Amino acid sequence: MNDKIALITGASGGIGLEVARQLGRQGITVLVSARTIGAAEKAASELRQEGIQAEGVELEVTNAAHISELASYIADAYGRLDILVNNAGIWAENGEYAGDAFRDTFEVNTFAPFLITETLMPLLLKSDAGRIVNQSSALGSIHFILNNELAQRIATPAYAASKAALNMLTAYWAQRSKGTNLKVNSVHPGLVKTRMGGEKAELSAEEGAITAVRLATLPADGPTGGFYYMDSELPW
Numbered sequence: 001m002n003d004k005i006a007l008i009t010g011a012s013g014g015i016g017l018e019v020a021r022q023l024g025r026q027g028i029t030v031l032v033s034a035r036t037i038g039a040a041e042k043a044a045s046e047l048r049q050e051g052i053q054a055e056g057v058e059l060e061v062t063n064a065a066h067i068s069e070l071a072s073y074i075a076d077a078y079g080r081l082d083i084l085v086n087n088a089g090i091w092a093e094n095g096e097y098a099g100d101a102f103r104d105t106f107e108v109n110t111f112a113p114f115l116i117t118e119t120l121m122p123l124l125l126k127s128d129a130g131r132i133v134n135q136s137s138a139l140g141s142i143h144f145i146l147n148n149e150l151a152q153r154i155a156t157p158a159y160a161a162s163k164a165a166l167n168m169l170t171a172y173w174a175q176r177s178k179g180t181n182l183k184v185n186s187v188h189p190g191l192v193k194t195r196m197g198g199e200k201a202e203l204s205a206e207e208g209a210i211t212a213v214r215l216a217t218l219p220a221d222g223p224t225g226g227f228y229y230m231d232s233e234l235p236w
Helices: 016-025 037-048 066-076 102-122 144-147 147-154 157-176 205-216
Strands: 005-008 027-033 055-060 085-086 131-135 183-187 227-229
Touching: 005 016, 005 066, 016 027, 016 037, 016 085, 016 205, 027 037, 037 055, 055 066, 066 102, 085 102, 085 205, 085 227, 102 131, 102 157, 131 157, 131 205, 144 147, 183 205, 205 227
Parallel strands: 005 027, 005 085, 027 055, 085 131, 131 183, 183 227
Antiparallel strands: none
């Protein structure tokens, strides 16, 4: 067992839960967050049954009070944070969504990870090997959108733009943290069999979590400010 502490947002199921599982199997204590404490604790209990040190924590990522309270709890309970995986996200641009899809997509996919990361940054900088992983998408790559026919067919404006903005935040934080032990990267998980990706997706949640876990556990000489899929770096 090691003494690293990781927070994964949107971890009650899908890729987030699998990221927590794979980090936990490495002996890392995982804080499994979800919009309700019931959902978070249910997921954490599942991991504990597998021998993983897991704790459920409530975090509605668009709720500033939740973010502040969680930061205070982590500071009091652990004194620092070693890994932050900004996994929570939505793709609201479909006929069933009743709200403001563009605004709400940015609230969850961009504004939330910005506020969470900025709030937790002091705790991450206390780590000997702080790591931030932003769950992004190839649809957030300007190069990919302009040069890939499939991307041009499936991309929607809010989702693609929100992930492009998240990639820019990744670059911003990587530059801002130069000279520290903190590394910040974005990841494209691939098309994964989740509620968002659908049953026809090509990858399992286990496969989709691999790159995020690798970036969350980078060695001291690992990269920062990149955008990755499996073993490849994607063009911005």
